[in-house]
Amino acid sequence: MLLMSYDRGAYLVLRSFVMRTHRSKHQREAFKRASAEQLEPVFEALDTLGNTKWRVNKKVLSIVDKIWANGGRLADLVDWDDVSYLCSFHLRNN
Incomplete structure (x- = not known):
């Protein structure tokens, strides 16, 4: 496990x-x-x-996709800057 x-x-x-x-x-x-x-x-x-x-709620997914395509930063969604930071942190520490 x-x-x-x-x-x-x-x-x-x-x-x-x-x-x-x-x-x-x-x-x-x-x-x-x-x-x-x-x-x-x-x-x-x-x-x-x-x-x-x-199942994925396709209506909600399409809205989230649009927000994400514009960089996030809305409704407490993760934005591109946070993702790049987490990826670089992971690469540095593993």
Whole structure:
């Protein structure tokens, strides 16, 4: 399994938690205390969700494509500058 612990795995560039805890200190602490065996069912459930087929809303996609083609910077979408920074950061550090 790619996921190693509650705060490692899944993404190569950006550190990410396995699941959102909505800034709940109690939930984060529970994840930290849990053993790998206790977290395995959580990881398996998240894998199942991740493997669920989904459909793209083509109307929304066409709007996002237009925004992206113009450089982003609208509605908190990632813009070209952010993407180039992340790519260069990844190349420098790997």
